Amino acid sequence: MTTARRDTYTPESLLAVAVTVFNERGYDGTSMEHLSKAAGISKSSIYHHVTGKEELLRRAVSRALDGLFGILDERPARVGRAVERLEYVTRRMVEVLTAELPYVTLLLRVRGNTGTERWAMERRREFDHQVAELLKAAAADGDVRGDIEVRLATRLVFGMINSIVEWFRPEGGELESAEVADAVVELVFGGLRGADR
Amino acid sequence: MTTARRDTYTPESLLAVAVTVFNERGYDGTSMEHLSKAAGISKSSIYHHVTGKEELLRRAVSRALDGLFGILDERPARVGRAVERLEYVTRRMVEVLTAELPYVTLLLRVRGNTGTERWAMERRREFDHQVAELLKAAAADGDVRGDIEVRLATRLVFGMINSIVEWFRPEGGELESAEVADAVVELVFGGLRGADR
DNA sequence: GTCTATATTACGATAGAC
């Protein structure tokens, strides 16, 4: 299934294994049996560390959300011209997404069947909304085009950024996080034809 | 769960119900019981129409794939300057995606647990590859910027387009498919700052 | 075409020994 390991688990180290399997098979498609095989311990041993499958999900998406909301607290995201703050947040989103790849991947894939999933989706919408406000301010400043509706543009830009989880692989991949961030910022602000900055 | 209906089902009309539920709960998160409740008939009646859950998935993703590959057969996608063909395919992808929304949504979410899922992922990769070739040709023509790697740019553009399934709602939504297609083409080729065409 | 009833397997979770 995935890599097995021995030693002795902490909730944290078990989480890393679980999130990997969740991302391979989907959360719903992963059984406790799958997790136990991947972790190399029995099902009941997993229950010694966590209360159940949903706790693993909650820990994982919390980590992702903390990373994303942390961006908005950083100084360059809070002060300065809106378009500059937007560019900073865009770049940092790519960096957080690649740094916390498995956790953010799981966050972006929850469907809403359980309470934890619905909570995660709600928090995510909150984050999206705050970035949308930033784009709105940049448009009001006249620093980004006004002919595309703010809400629509935000959704499309988020779509591009979030899609990175579908293919980015940190170890052994030919692409560094910074290169991807550069490309995203260039593409989002300048487009395929290239910008005249 | 979702809308129930009576009459008498065909594999086709049953598919529409099933795909809706699959997209709400995820394929793995959907049981035959869920489907029977949504369709308003018993589980065993569903088995009268289809061999099982996986056949419904296969029919759904086939429809999505047919729509996408159909684009590449259309004349404007085959003749003319590469950048123009690319723009045409980009626009048509948005149109097919919104027209066949539930089917494409399901296609984009399969994870690879079953044979059908792996087959769908393989076919999808094939389509992506063909569009990547188009972008490559446009870059060789000097019609799109060459400072962003073709493979990377393709992935990001696909990410933006595919993300539309996450929020687009045809009936009652304030956005028409054509408006979204316009915005995507503008954003992909011109960027947030706007293009000097 | 649809139903009720049921076979069979897999699931999440617990009990209790070591």
Added chain:
DNA sequence: GTCTATCGTAATATAGAC
């Protein structure tokens, strides 16, 4: 902290009546 054994439930799928 880990195990084996098992409980109760829910899953996919089938049998056979109407």
